[in-house]
Amino acid sequence: MRKFFLPIFIFSALSSFAQLGGSGVYNFLYLQPSARIAALGGNAINNPSTDLHLAAVNPSLLNKNFHNQAAFSYVGYLADIGAGYAGFTRHSDSLNMSFAGGIQFVNYGNFKRWAPDGTDLGTFSAGEYALHATAARTYNQFQVGASVKLIYSNLESYNSLGIASDLAATWFSKNRLMVLTAVASNVGTQIKTYTNATREEVPMNLQLGFSRKFEHNPLRIGIVAQHLESAGKLLYQIQNRNNNNIDLETGLPIQEDFGFLQHVMSHMIINTEIVLSKNFNIRVGYNQLRRRELALTDRKGLSGYSWGFGIKISKFQIHYGSGSYLIGRNTNHFSIVTNLNDFNKKSKQKQ
Numbered sequence: 001m002r003k004f005f006l007p008i009f010i011f012s013a014l015s016s017f018a019q020l021g022g023s024g025v026y027n028f029l030y031l032q033p034s035a036r037i038a039a040l041g042g043n044a045i046n047n048p049s050t051d052l053h054l055a056a057v058n059p060s061l062l063n064k065n066f067h068n069q070a071a072f073s074y075v076g077y078l079a080d081i082g083a084g085y086a087g088f089t090r091h092s093d094s095l096n097m098s099f100a101g102g103i104q105f106v107n108y109g110n111f112k113r114w115a116p117d118g119t120d121l122g123t124f125s126a127g128e129y130a131l132h133a134t135a136a137r138t139y140n141q142f143q144v145g146a147s148v149k150l151i152y153s154n155l156e157s158y159n160s161l162g163i164a165s166d167l168a169a170t171w172f173s174k175n176r177l178m179v180l181t182a183v184a185s186n187v188g189t190q191i192k193t194y195t196n197a198t199r200e201e202v203p204m205n206l207q208l209g210f211s212r213k214f215e216h217n218p219l220r221i222g223i224v225a226q227h228l229e230s231a232g233k234l235l236y237q238i239q240n241r242n243n244n245n246i247d248l249e250t251g252l253p254i255q256e257d258f259g260f261l262q263h264v265m266s267h268m269i270i271n272t273e274i275v276l277s278k279n280f281n282i283r284v285g286y287n288q289l290r291r292r293e294l295a296l297t298d299r300k301g302l303s304g305y306s307w308g309f310g311i312k313i314s315k316f317q318i319h320y321g322s323g324s325y326l327i328g329r330n331t332n333h334f335s336i337v338t339n340l341n342d343f344n345k346k347s348k349q350k351q
Contacts, residue, residue: 041285
């Protein structure tokens, strides 16, 4: 296992977090790769469901139960930006390991190019892609996994190439109702920069997750602590809010005073999954940092909240997730998951 572990745009407000946004490249890696994850607050490393999308964010969740599973997701963001994920997984009994491959992508669309004098120079496109290969292994109540990502970014005539990895470990209770997990995501570097400038940082994310499913209750509750590499550094002064509170003596904006609890909560995502049956469940999530950053001062609405559901119809898991960013600006995520073994069983039955 030692060898196993060794071997921009307008969109940035949606795909990044606080001061971390704009401080590096490839921020599309922060995007939720599936409807389930979007519904659970944007991060679901603590969810042990058999859904390949979850292994894309926490490789240690991958196990033999994912064998021959295929998954695809798509979301239309604001300004006609489209993003998605597609993947496939296999398990090897001889190696006692599970493997997966996939691609995460975002298409920013087409843009008009103009010269300084107003001459129309045609159009250009922009998109970013991350190919990943994942491997995982189970040791009794522990599962460990790692992913390697090859990242390509094409923004007009500028392009960049990078490499990153995800390292993860998950512990399950004996009845598998309780989960503890740790994930280091996007540990990597630029191989080729957009220009000849210094290499920019890849958006690393250190995370801890916990979830508990109750034996005689449909609830699975969970909490994720994210961006622990920047512990206590996510909050910052929001000037348009400060301007609403003026010091009468100095005439200057009153600076926000962040307490310990506010710093802690800025790292937290709380989520719940109501497992009503094997074929239907409901999900709700809350992202405190998203609410603070994107909610309007006088009309917060449901900013930071998310919800969705999953339903199984025949051989397909169909998932929907909606995340609320600000008033009137929700996202609609759609995912489909299927296991190719189910089709083989039907073929054998016909024979």
